[in-house]
Amino acid sequence: DVKVTQSSRYLVKRTGEKVFLECVQDMDHENMFWYRQDPGLGLRLIYFSYDVKMKEKGDIPEGYSVSREKKERFSLILESASTNQTSMYLCASSLLGLRRAEETQYFGPGTRLLVL
């Protein structure tokens, strides 16, 4: 079974703090993704990575950065947390996806972040 883990289930931070969210997958997947999920807005892609040290912006990258130094680990960084970054953050991973059966994204349990 694919296992995607996230460093924290719940996190409370103050405005202006630097926040690190970590995601680890154990299935040697090439692709990793960070989403945020807000009521009524669904899942929105922040960043994704298709290889070590490679990253691409998603639809809402402003205020975030990412790091992928090892294949299994993908970190999301909030450089200076703001209240509008209060959300559920979901990490996902998938194979490279050259074949359709490989496209499926598998999600971690999520981190619920509250910025005060």
Add this chain to the structure above:
Amino acid sequence: QKEVEQNSGPLSVPEGAIASLNCTYSDRGSQSFFWYRQYSGKSPELIMSIYSNGDKEDGRFTAQLNKASQYVSLLIRDSQPSDSATYLCAVNWGFNKFYFGSGTKLNVKP
């Protein structure tokens, strides 16, 4: 702007009935379509994927795809209270870049 549209619901059906969930998408070039189920407070889990026009059945679940109408649906037969969740439609626009709908909340009443 690529869009995936779902009715937010809630959709309420009695136990044993058929639940029908619908999704439309904006990009005609989309090739892969997915339904995820998300229980409250949990992360999404894959139910089904569909790539070709027509129906695809897996147990009590049937996914239907009509690319000409840019429409994908999920039917749940013999609905159970344990099916109560939010169902997310996802479309792969290429290179594993998924776009998700905001989800339809399903309530199955005992």
